[in-house]
Amino acid sequence: MTTAIAPYGRITDVIVNLKEQQPIPQIGFGNILFLTKTPAPDSDGKGGGVPNNATTTDGLLRSVTDSTTGAVYKEYSSVDALALDYDSSTPLYNKVTTYFNQQFPSDRVAVLSYPKGKLQDSLGAFWWQDWYFMVFDQDDPEDMTLASNICEANLLKFLVVQEESVDAFSPWEGNEYTIDLVHPLTEAMDAALIGRVASKTVGSVTWKFKDLDGITTQDYSATDFAGITNHHAIAYVMVNGTPETSEGWTSNGEYIDNLHGDTWIKTMVQLNVQKKFQENDKIPYEKSGIDLLTSVVYNTLDTGWQQGIILTDDATKKGDFNVTSSDRDAQSLEDLSKRHYGGIQFTYHRSGAIHSATINGLIQSDTITANGGGGASS
Template sequence: MANETKTTVAPYDRVLDVSVVMTVIRPRPVVGLGNLLILNPKTPAQPADGQTQPASLSDKLSDTDRMNGILMRKTDTATGAIYREYKNVDAVAVDYPEKSDVWNKASTYFAQSNHSDRVAVLDYDPAKTYDALKAFWYFNWTFAIQAVSKLDQSTVDLSNIFERNQDHFLVLQTNDISEYDNYFGQNYTIGLKHDIAEAMDAALVGANATLTVGSITWKFKELVGITPELLTSNELSGINRCKAIAYVEVNNRGETSEGWTLSGEYIDVLHGILWVKTNVQGKLENFLQENGKVPYEQRGITQLSGVVTQVLEEAYEQGIILTDPITGKGDYSVDTTSRDEQSQQDISDRHYGGLSFTYHVSGAIHTVTVNGQVQSDTILA
């Protein structure tokens, strides 16, 4: 690491009976499923929104870059897209001046109580959106918003990229819910209904996405710096019918009106599925890497099953998986098939395909109906 001290001499000895060794625990970078990417399309002939530095900067960060809070800079030579990570809104202002579109979104994001330790920005040629996103798809972000909120054919194409990959979320925002007609059924696109003068998209992600997956529902959430709307019941019904989310005033407090994507599936369900998929893949990969040899026999198969079981048990403890009412434990199962049940080709290729699991999603209560009974002493005629 750049801040490590290199020494070539031994420390002095001291005559003492007690020796105290101090270890400094530093915060780890947030690498998870809640980080934000701001999408900032620009034509090759134009600088990015308000950008104050040239696009030809080296990927290697200088000491000044690090002091300014720039965490990463990477250019995709094939598309010219530039990916950057910043530690706070002041760092964003190094490349995007105050009150610019990117700065405004980042400012709202960092104003939320549960923001990450970073925000990413991608400058890219809109004619090369697919390839630009492909280059940085598996960098450290999961939710994406637009620097300038708008809905058009290019946004439909963008939404389809997220829908096809099913492992990242696109958050869109408009004040006209009829613009969501072309996005009906999209599982991985979240549609917000709010005045685009306020960055509700950045606020929604900053308030919720980094919290423990499975521990929250995305309805009822208060957003810093976002003005609640006073909506009629008919207006809110229309928003709910198109599966969008508004920011409304309920019981004298602002809250998100729902917690779903444009398909009607709930964000916490999909976020939980993504968490389970990512952790099963990661933990199994680590297990294969860290063991000298996993034998292709029942012992090795049982070990693989145990890794998946550990992930599902953690998912249950986080609230992703439902409690089985009979056993009182997580409602999930892990199944394997024996070596003898694998094809000769799979055994020859050292591929095992007999591991599977199922789980029941733990939902949330979003509305409540209470039936009350009053005992009256009045005798009516």
């Protein structure tokens, strides 16, 4: 098995390092990538390869081939467009159909067809495309383990895995950027969950309590459901007559909306600072230039607060975040020589959400009981 050992690199002038401190406009943040293996030719060398019937007229939005791996990345605007390449008999078609049948799907799906044994390099070739959640079209424990480890190395995008038993999650159990679902494989709960939640404005939604179109709730004994919960997996169950997803967390117990919010912050700070470089003929290496970049970071965090990613400070009624920057004189000679500025730092407090409640009540009674209740004397 190939082991993922490092994050994927990208072409950028802005690096955002984000560390988590725990207490002792949508731009594709919900887009989905479907992973499917490229069929190999038969013994006569015939067949196989990536289907190539859909065109831009049909709703094929993009098609890019990586010359090194032979992997092909495509984006489709609809099920009808995808069906020209993957018909209704394929697992991929069924999952994409389930995705688009949900309440809040994106306007597209991406499909990465990769040759057997080349998943890591194939994902590396298209990691920085506009998607943030990936699922496999078919159960593939070895490649799922590798994909989970890739997500863990990069700390940005999520793998969603569906299995019928929590035992199947053991190879990647505890990985922070893998979401485990327990559900029969006859229904695509993985695609449904992403289509229901992921494309909502980041910070405005949690992943618990959600209804999924076309997905059947499951009955579990108290013991089995406790096992699902103990493994930080998600089930689809009936609660008080209403179908809902159970706790919305990842394999290590962190909440999906927290990590999705971190992804939004990191991505948007990088994007907005990069855009500021591109919009200006020159950003001077002095107070005015430093203040300009600092304001971009501040405004991005402020937007994150307005979306619900960042907690509201009760005292100021503003976002509970802080942005600081050091002046030119504090930068190293090496950074000055390379025209690199590394003096901006920020912190923020995640907003979180309420997922359960305990309500305490007091009954006032006028009944005097035999044991002295109600204030009677003995």
